[in-house]
Amino acid sequence: VGEGGEVTYKKIHTSQIMGSIQLGISHAVGGLASKPERDLLMQDFMTIETTNFYSQGSQLTPAHHYSDFRFKSFAPIAFRYFRDLFGIQPDDFLLSLCNEPLRELTNPGASGSIFYLSADDEFIIKTVQHKEGEFLMKLLLGYYMNLNQNPRTLLPKFFGLYCYICNSKNVRMVVMNNLLPSSIKLHEKYDLKGSTYKRKASKSERSKTVPTYKDLDFLELHPDGIMLEADTYTALIKTIQRDCRVLESFKIMDYSLLVAIHNLDLAAKEEAERRRNNSIGEEDSGEENGAVAGTSSGATAHPPPLVRSRSINRQKLVAHSTALESIQAESEPIDEEDDVPPGGIPARNAKGERLLVFLGIIDILQSYRLKKKLEHTLKAMIHDGDTVSVHRPGFYSQRFQNFMAKQVFRKVPSLSFRPRASNE
Ligand code: ATP
Ligand code: CA
Ligand code: CA
Structure with missing residues (x-):
C-alpha cells in the first residue's frame, strides 16, 4: 500500500481490479438488455452468472490489457429489479460506473475492505468478505421486500453483487449508494x-x-x-x-x-480567508496563473475540482x-x-x-x-x-x-x- 498507483488488494494492483470490474459490470449489466423485463421469480435470488474475460478477447467479451479474469454476477435479474425500484436506468448505471475511472477511497475501517467511488459521486463499490457476500444473498429476498414497501430508508441500497476472480483470488464486491458528497468539504x-x-x-x-x-x-x-x-x-x-x-x-x-x-x-469563513490569502499572494509574488480574483478555485491550496458528468x-x-x-x-x-x-x-x-x-x-x-x-x-x-x-x-x-x-x-x-x- 502506498502512493502512486501502488495500492494492492490480495496482491492485485487496484488499478487492474478497477479496470477489470468495469469491464465485468459493463458486460453483466449490458447483457441484461436482451432479457425482457418480467416479474421476479424465486430463482432470481439464487442465480449466478459467470463470464470469462480473456485478454485477447472472445466472441462474448472484448480484448483488454489486464490479466485474464473471470467475473461473476450474483442474482442479476433481482438486482436489476432493485435498481429499477430506485429509478436507475441501465444506461445511467453503466455511465456512472464504467465510463470514467473510479476513485479509490481510504478506508478508516479495520476490515481491509477497499472502497471505490464512481466519478459522478452516485455509487460506492465496497469489497466484502466471502461470508458477507453469502449473507447478502440470503438476505436479498426479505431485505428487498422491506425496501419495496418502503424505499424511504437510511438502510444501504445494494445495486449489485459481483466477484472478480484472477489467479484463483476472489474479490467480492457490492455496489451501493454513496452517502457522502465529494464536491463540498465535509468538516x-x-x-x-x-x-x-x-x-x-x-x-x-x-x-x-x-x-x-x-x-x-x-x-x-x-x-x-x-x-x-x-x-x-x-x-x-x-x-x-x-x-x-x-x-x-x-x-x-x-x-x-x-x-x-x-x-x-465555517465554509464561508474559510472561503473569505482563502480569498484574502489569494489576493495577498497575487500582490506579492504575481502568481503565474493569472486567475481572476474571486473566481479562482484556489489552485494553490486545493487540487482542481474534478470535471463531473452531472x-x-x-x-x-x-x-x-x-x-x-x-x-x-x-x-x-x-x-x-x-x-x-x-x-x-x-x-x-x-x-x-x-x-x-x-x-x-x-x-x-x-x-x-x-x-x-x-x-x-x-x-x-x-x-x-x-x-x-x-x-x-x-x-x-x-x-x-x-x-x-x-x-x-x-x-x-x-x-x-x-x-x-x-x-x-
Ligand atoms: P469495519 O472495520 O468497521 O468492519 P468496513 O471495512 O466494513 O469497516 P465500513 O464500516 O462499511 O467499512 O465503512 C468504512 C468507511 O467507509 C465509513 O466510515 C465511511 O467513511 C465510508 N463508507 C462506507 N459506506 C459508505 C457509503 N455508502 N457512502 C459513503 N461512505 C461510505
Ligand atoms: Ca464498520
Ligand atoms: Ca465491516
Whole structure:
C-alpha cells in the first residue's frame, strides 16, 4: 500500500481490479438488455452468472490489457429489479460506473475492505468478505421486500453483487449508494454505534485531514448534540426506528450511522480567508496563473475540482437517496447556497452555526461474529452489560436508537432559534 498507483488488494494492483470490474459490470449489466423485463421469480435470488474475460478477447467479451479474469454476477435479474425500484436506468448505471475511472477511497475501517467511488459521486463499490457476500444473498429476498414497501430508508441500497476472480483470488464486491458528497468539504465525519467501549478514533485516524471519529469523540466534540428542527428530528428518529426494526428482524448488529457535517458558516469563513490569502499572494509574488480574483478555485491550496458528468445541483440519479429524502423530511431548503449538493439535512451546532448533515446506516452485512473479533466482542459485551446472547440484536438496536435520539440529535422548535451573524 502506498502512493502512486501502488495500492494492492490480495496482491492485485487496484488499478487492474478497477479496470477489470468495469469491464465485468459493463458486460453483466449490458447483457441484461436482451432479457425482457418480467416479474421476479424465486430463482432470481439464487442465480449466478459467470463470464470469462480473456485478454485477447472472445466472441462474448472484448480484448483488454489486464490479466485474464473471470467475473461473476450474483442474482442479476433481482438486482436489476432493485435498481429499477430506485429509478436507475441501465444506461445511467453503466455511465456512472464504467465510463470514467473510479476513485479509490481510504478506508478508516479495520476490515481491509477497499472502497471505490464512481466519478459522478452516485455509487460506492465496497469489497466484502466471502461470508458477507453469502449473507447478502440470503438476505436479498426479505431485505428487498422491506425496501419495496418502503424505499424511504437510511438502510444501504445494494445495486449489485459481483466477484472478480484472477489467479484463483476472489474479490467480492457490492455496489451501493454513496452517502457522502465529494464536491463540498465535509468538516466532520462520524461512525456512530451507540457503544462507548473503545469507540474513539485512533491516533493515526486523528491525524488525517478529515478523520472518521467515533462515539466517544462525538460526545466530547458535541456534548449538546446537533440541533434539528422538530419535524426533521421526528422524521429522522422515526426512520432510524423503522430501519432498526428491519435490522433486528434479520438479527443484524454492529452497523453504524455514518454522519458527515458540512458547516456552512465555517465554509464561508474559510472561503473569505482563502480569498484574502489569494489576493495577498497575487500582490506579492504575481502568481503565474493569472486567475481572476474571486473566481479562482484556489489552485494553490486545493487540487482542481474534478470535471463531473452531472451538475452537483441536479437531482441525484438514485431516487429517494439523499438524507432528506430518506427520512421524508421537507425541511426548508437552504437558500443562497447554490453550490451545495442536494439533500443535506439542515441543522445547527451548539454554537449556532448552520450545518448540512449527510447520513445513512452502513456496514450491515457483518452479522456473523468474526473470529478475530471474538475477544473484543466478549469484552464489549461485559462492558456494555449486554450478556444475554439471544437478545443481542435487540439490545444493539435499542442502544443505537437511544444514542441517536438522545445524544446525537436534539430537537429544537426552529432552526432560526439564534440570530444570524450580524454582518450577513
Ligand atoms: P469495519 O472495520 O468497521 O468492519 P468496513 O471495512 O466494513 O469497516 P465500513 O464500516 O462499511 O467499512 O465503512 C468504512 C468507511 O467507509 C465509513 O466510515 C465511511 O467513511 C465510508 N463508507 C462506507 N459506506 C459508505 C457509503 N455508502 N457512502 C459513503 N461512505 C461510505
Ligand atoms: Ca465491516
Ligand atoms: Ca464498520
